[in-house]
Amino acid sequence: MNLTLKVWRQKNAKAKGELVSYQADHVSPDMSFLEMLDVVNEGLIKKGDDPIHFDHDCREGICGSCSLHINGRPHGPKQGITTCQLHMRSFNDKDTIVIEPWRAEGFPVIKDLSTDRSAFDRIQVAGGFISVNTGGAPDANVIPIPKVVADEAFNSATCIGCGACVAACKNASAMLFVSAKVSQLALLPQGQPERYRRVQAMVAQMDAEGFGSCTNTGACEAECPKEISITNIARMNRDYFTAKLLKSEE
Amino acid sequence: MKLDAKIPQGPLAEKWSKHKFNLKLVNPANKRKYTVIVVGTGLAGSSAAASLAQLGYNVKAFCFQDSPRRAHSIAAQGGINGAKNYQNDGDSVYRLFYDTIKGGDYRSREGNVYRLAEVSVNIIDQCVAQGVPFAREYGGLLDNRSFGGSQVSRTFYARGQTGQQLLLGAYSSLNRQINLGKVKMFTRHEMMDVVTIDGEAKGIVTRDLISGAIETHSAHAVLLCTGGYGNVFYLSTNAMGCNVTAAWKAHKRGAYFANPCFTQIHPTCIPVTGEHQSKLTLMSESLRNDGRVWAPKTKELAEKIRKGELKASELKEDDRDYFLERKYPAFGNLVPRDVASRNAKEIVDEGRGVGTSGIAVYLDFAESISRLGEDAVRAKYGNLFDMYKQITDENPYKQPMRIYPAVHYTMGGLWVDYNLQTTVKGLYCLGEANFSEHGANRLGASALMQGLADGYFVIPYTLGDYLATIGPKEIEANHPAFEETKKNVVDRINKLLSLKGNKTVSEYHRELGHIMWEYCGMARTEEGLIKAKGLIRELKEDFWKNAIVTGINEEFNQNLENAGRVADFIELGELMVDDALDRKESCGGHFRLESQTPEGEALRDDDNYAYVAAWQYNGDNQPESLHKEELVFENVKLTQRSYK
Ligand SMILES: Cc1cc2nc3c(=O)[nH]c(=O)nc-3n(C[C@H](O)[C@H](O)[C@H](O)COP(=O)(O)OP(=O)(O)OC[C@H]3O[C@@H](n4cnc5c(N)ncnc54)[C@H](O)[C@@H]3O)c2cc1C
Numbered sequence: 037m038n039l040t041l042k043v044w045r046q047k048n049a050k051a052k053g054e055l056v057s058y059q060a061d062h063v064s065p066d067m068s069f070l071e072m073l074d075v076v077n078e079g080l081i082k083k084g085d086d087p088i089h090f091d092h093d094c095r096e097g098i099c100g101s102c103s104l105h106i107n108g109r110p111h112g113p114k115q116g117i118t119t120c121q122l123h124m125r126s127f128n129d130k131d132t133i134v135i136e137p138w139r140a141e142g143f144p145v146i147k148d149l150s151t152d153r154s155a156f157d158r159i160q161v162a163g164g165f166i167s168v169n170t171g172g173a174p175d176a177n178v179i180p181i182p183k184v185v186a187d188e189a190f191n192s193a194t195c196i197g198c199g200a201c202v203a204a205c206k207n208a209s210a211m212l213f214v215s216a217k218v219s220q221l222a223l224l225p226q227g228q229p230e231r232y233r234r235v236q237a238m239v240a241q242m243d244a245e246g247f248g249s250c251t252n253t254g255a256c257e258a259e260c261p262k263e264i265s266i267t268n269i270a271r272m273n274r275d276y277f278t279a280k281l282l283k284s285e286e
Numbered sequence: 287m288k289l290d291a292k293i294p295q296g297p298l299a300e301k302w303s304k305h306k307f308n309l310k311l312v313n314p315a316n317k318r319k320y321t322v323i324v325v326g327t328g329l330a331g332s333s334a335a336a337s338l339a340q341l342g343y344n345v346k347a348f349c350f351q352d353s354p355r356r357a358h359s360i361a362a363q364g365g366i367n368g369a370k371n372y373q374n375d376g377d378s379v380y381r382l383f384y385d386t387i388k389g390g391d392y393r394s395r396e397g398n399v400y401r402l403a404e405v406s407v408n409i410i411d412q413c414v415a416q417g418v419p420f421a422r423e424y425g426g427l428l429d430n431r432s433f434g435g436s437q438v439s440r441t442f443y444a445r446g447q448t449g450q451q452l453l454l455g456a457y458s459s460l461n462r463q464i465n466l467g468k469v470k471m472f473t474r475h476e477m478m479d480v481v482t483i484d485g486e487a488k489g490i491v492t493r494d495l496i497s498g499a500i501e502t503h504s505a506h507a508v509l510l511c512t513g514g515y516g517n518v519f520y521l522s523t524n525a526m527g528c529n530v531t532a533a534w535k536a537h538k539r540g541a542y543f544a545n546p547c548f549t550q551i552h553p554t555c556i557p558v559t560g561e562h563q564s565k566l567t568l569m570s571e572s573l574r575n576d577g578r579v580w581a582p583k584t585k586e587l588a589e590k591i592r593k594g595e596l597k598a599s600e601l602k603e604d605d606r607d608y609f610l611e612r613k614y615p616a617f618g619n620l621v622p623r624d625v626a627s628r629n630a631k632e633i634v635d636e637g638r639g640v641g642t643s644g645i646a647v648y649l650d651f652a653e654s655i656s657r658l659g660e661d662a663v664r665a666k667y668g669n670l671f672d673m674y675k676q677i678t679d680e681n682p683y684k685q686p687m688r689i690y691p692a693v694h695y696t697m698g699g700l701w702v703d704y705n706l707q708t709t710v711k712g713l714y715c716l717g718e719a720n721f722s723e724h725g726a727n728r729l730g731a732s733a734l735m736q737g738l739a740d741g742y743f744v745i746p747y748t749l750g751d752y753l754a755t756i757g758p759k760e761i762e763a764n765h766p767a768f769e770e771t772k773k774n775v776v777d778r779i780n781k782l783l784s785l786k787g788n789k790t791v792s793e794y795h796r797e798l799g800h801i802m803w804e805y806c807g808m809a810r811t812e813e814g815l816i817k818a819k820g821l822i823r824e825l826k827e828d829f830w831k832n833a834i835v836t837g838i839n840e841e842f843n844q845n846l847e848n849a850g851r852v853a854d855f856i857e858l859g860e861l862m863v864d865d866a867l868d869r870k871e872s873c874g875g876h877f878r879l880e881s882q883t884p885e886g887e888a889l890r891d892d893d894n895y896a897y898v899a900a901w902q903y904n905g906d907n908q909p910e911s912l913h914k915e916e917l918v919f920e921n922v923k924l925t926q927r928s929y930k
C-alpha cells in the first residue's frame with residue numbers, strides 16, 4: 037500500500053513544532069507500524085536528513101516505551117494494544133495517517149514524537165512500593181491469598197506505564213495509572229501496613245506534577261492498551277478518603 | 287594472568303555459607319562513605335542497586351531507557367525457577383543444581399550453580415513480600431508449572447508476564463531507595479566507557495542521550511548489569527535497544543570476555559515474515575507444557591500445506607510426526623531448548639517445514655483444548671495467544687501455531703569469579719551480561735532467577751569484601767584518567783559523526799546479522815566460521831568508510847546511538863567467531879557439525895574442552911589471547927546428555 041504520513045516534527049523541547057508530510061510507499065500489510073516508520077527513517081537517513089525520533093524498545097507491547105498518537109487516538113485505532121503491536125493491515129491503501137506525540141502538560145515533548153514521562157517515575161518513587169528489605173522475607177506460602185484476589189491484583193499490576201490514559205483524557209489526568217499501583221498493593225495482604233500512607237503520597241505527587249483531575253469520562257479505560265479497569269480509580273478514591281478520615285482522627 | 291575463579295574449598299553445600307563468613311564486612315557507619323555505580327536497571331541492576339542502598343552505600347544507577355522499569359527484563363514471559371518443592375514432586379536444591387549443570391551440558395561451575403539453586407528459594411520469598419502477584423491455586427498457595435530440561439514443576443509465574451511482575455517488584459524496591467535518597471537515578475544515560483586507575487575501576491563516562499552531554503562519574507566500584515548481546519544477530523527476541531556496548535568497553539579496558547560463542551537459540555518463536563522485520567517475538571517455553579510440536583510426516587504433505595492445498599488441522603493423526611515425543615520419550619516436548627531447536631532445523635532442512643516460507647514447524651494445542659477446554663487454555667496462555675494472533679493474523683485456538691527457532695539469550699559474557707568480579711578489580715558484572723551459571727545452554731526460567739540471585743543475594747555480600755579492602759577514602763574525581771577516558775569517548779563520537787557515506791547503520795547491522803546467523807548460528811563448521819571472519823572484517827572496514835551517521839552530538843540523536851552500538855557488535859561478532867573456531871567440540875547451543883553422536887546429538891569432548899574460554903583484548907585488529915579456566919567436577923559425573 038501507499039500512504040501519506042503527517043508527522044509531528046519538533047527539533048527539541050524549546051523549538052516550535054509542525055506537522056510534516058511524508059510519503060510511505062510499498063508498505064506491506066505484515067509490517068508493524070513502527071517497522072513502517074523504520075523504513076521511512078531509512079529513507080531520511082539516506083538523504084542525510086534527521087530521522088523521526090520516537091521511543092520504542094521491546095516492540096511487543098510490554099515495556100511501555102512506544103507512545104504515538106495515531107489519527108487522534110493513543111496507540112492507534114485498535115483496542116487493547118500498543119503502537120508497536122499495531123500492524124499495517126489495520127490501514128488501507130492511500131490512507132493519510134496523522135502521527136503526533138502524547139499531548140499533556142505532564143509529558144513535555146523532548147523531540148518529535150518523544151515525550152518526557154519521568155513524572156510517572158516520580159509518582160512511583162513517592163510511594164509505589166512495600167517497604168521490605170532484602171533478606172528476611174517470610175516463606176512465600178506463609179500467607180495464602182485467595183486466587184480471585186491475587187488475580188485482581190495481577191490485573192492492576194499489568195499497567196505498562198505508557199501514559200496513554202493521560203494522553204486520552206481531556207483533563208490529562210493520571211488517575212488510571214496511579215490507581216493501578218495503589219489498587220495492586222491495597223488488594224494484597226503485604227500492602228496493608230502502608231496502604232493509607234501510600235495513597236496519600238502518590239496522589240500528592242500526582243497533583244504536584246500538574247496532572248488534571250478526574251471527571252469520570254472513561255476515556256482512559258477505553259484507550260488503555262492493557263485494559264486497566266476504571267474500578268481501580270474507585271478503589272483509590274475510597275482509600276484516599278479513608279486515609280483522610282484516619283488522619284483527622286489521629 | 288592466571289585465572290582464579292575463587293571458588294571456595296569444601297563440600298558443595300557448605301561453600302557459600304563458609305564463603306560468606308570469610309568475606310570481610312564494612313562497618314555500618316562506614317558504608318555511607320562509599321559510592322557504587324550500577325549500570326543497568328533490569329532484574330540484576332535494580333535488585334543490586336536497591337539491596338546495596340539498603341545496606342547503606344550511596345548508589346548511582348544508570349539506564350538508557352526513559353525509565354528503569356523499561357529494562358528488557360520486563361519482556362520475560364514464562365517464569366522463574368525456585369527449588370521450593372511446594373509440589374512435593376521430588377524437587378530439591380540439589381536437583382535444581384543438577385538439572386542446571388546437565389542442561390548447560392557440563393560447561394558451568396559446580397560451586398556457582400549450587401549457590402544459585404540455594405538462593406533460588408529466597409528469591410521467591412523476597413518477591414512475594416514485595417507484592418509480586420504470582421499465580422495461585424484456589425487454596426491461596428502458589429502455583430507452579432514445568433519448564434524444559436526438568437521433570438519437576440518448580441517454575442513460578444505470573445500469567446505470561448513474569449518478567450514484568452518481577453521487574454516491577456525490583457523497581458519498587460529501587461524506588462523506595464530513591465525516595466530515601468540512597469539511590470540517584472540517571473535515566474536516558476548511556477555508559478560509554480569505564481574509567482580505570484592503576485588497573486582498578488573507579489568510574490564511568492556517560493552520554494546524556496537528550497542533551498548529548500558527556501559526563502564522568504566516580505565511584506569505589508562499578509557494577510555492569512547491562513544485559514545480553516543477542517542483537518549481534520540483528521534479529522532476536524531481545525528488545526531493540528539491547529546492546530553489548532558497556533560490556534565491550536569493559537572488555538577493552540581489561541575485562542576478559544568468556545564463552546562469547548555460547549548463544550541460545552529458542553525453539554518457539556514466531557517465524558520471520560520479510561526483510562522489513564525488525565525483531566522476533568518469542569512464544570514462551572511454558573507453551574510446551576500443553577502444546578505438541580509436530581511436522582508433516584512427508585515432504586509431499588509439507589509441500590501441499592505450503593501451497594495452501596491442505597490445512598494443518600485437516601492432516602490425519604497418522605500423517606503427523608510429533609518428532610520430539612518420538613525421539614525423546616522421557617522428556618517429550620519438554621527437552622531443553624538447544625535440542626528442540628536443532629530438531630526443528632533438521633525438519634526444515636529435510637523439506638518438511640510449513641508456512642509459506644517453509645521455515646516453520648507446528649506447535650499444536652488442539653489436544654489440550656479438547657482435554658481442558660478453551661477457557662482453561664486461555665486462562666494460562668491468553669496473552670501469548672493474543673500476541674500470536676496480533677502478529678500473524680491467525681487464530682491459534684483453531685489452527686496450530688507456526689514456530690521456528692530464534693536467537694534469544696547469550697550464555698557468554700564478561701568473565702567473573704565466584705564474587706562476580708571481572709578481571710578488572712572493582713568492576714563487577716551481574717545478570718545476563720556475565721558468563722556464569724548457564725554453561726553452554728540455559729534452562730528456561732533460570733535467567734530471571736540468576737539476575738535476581740546476583741542482585742539480591744550475592745553482590746551485597748561479595749562487594750563488601752572488596753570495599754573493605756580498599757577502604758572508604760575518597761575517589762580522586764580529578765584524576766587525569768577521567769579526562770583521558772572522556773576524550774576517547776568524544777573522539778570516537780566525532781569519528782562516527784564524520785561518516786557521511788551511503789549505507790545506513792541498520793543496513794550494516796542486518797548484514798552482520800545474516801553473517802552471524804548463517805555461520806555462527808544453530809550449526810557451525812570450521813569452513814563457515816573462517817569465511818565469516820573474513821566477511822566481518824570486510825564489513826567493519828566498510829562501516830568505518832561508508833556508513834551514514836546524521837546530526838550532531840549535542841542533541842537527541844538516535845542514529846548516533848545506534849551507530850555506536852552496531853560498531854561494537856561488529857567487533858564482538860569477530861570474537862564470537864574466534865571462540866566458535868577454537869571450540870572444536872559441540873556442547874549445548876554450540877553445535878559444530880564436525881562433532882556429533884551417531885544420532886546427531888551434540889558430542890562433547892571433555893578431555894580437551896572442559897574449560898571456560900576467557901578472551902583478553904590486545905588492541906584494535908589484534909588477535910585476542912585465550913585463557914582457559916579448567917572446569918572441575920567433584921560432584922556430578924560427566925555423561926553424554928540424554929533426554930530419551
Ligand atoms: C522475550 C524474552 C522472554 C524471556 N523469558 C524469560 C523467562 O520466562 N524466564 C527467564 O528466566 N528468562 C527469560 N528471558 C531472559 C531474561 O529476561 C533476561 O536474561 C534477563 O531479564 C536479563 O536481565 P538483566 O538484568 O541481566 O538485563 P536487562 O533486563 O536486559 O537490563 C539491562 C539494563 O542495562 C541497561 N543498559 C544496557 N546497556 C547500557 C549502557 N551502555 N549504558 C547504560 N545502561 C545500559 C539497560 O538500560 C537496562 O536497564 C527472556 C528473554 C526474552 C528476550
Ligand code: SF4
Nearest residue numbers: 195196198199201260
Ligand atoms: S493505565 Fe493503561 S494507559 Fe495508563 S499508563 Fe497504565 S497501561 Fe498505559
Ligand code: FES
Nearest residue numbers: 093095100102120
Ligand atoms: S515498544 Fe515496548 S510497548 Fe511498544
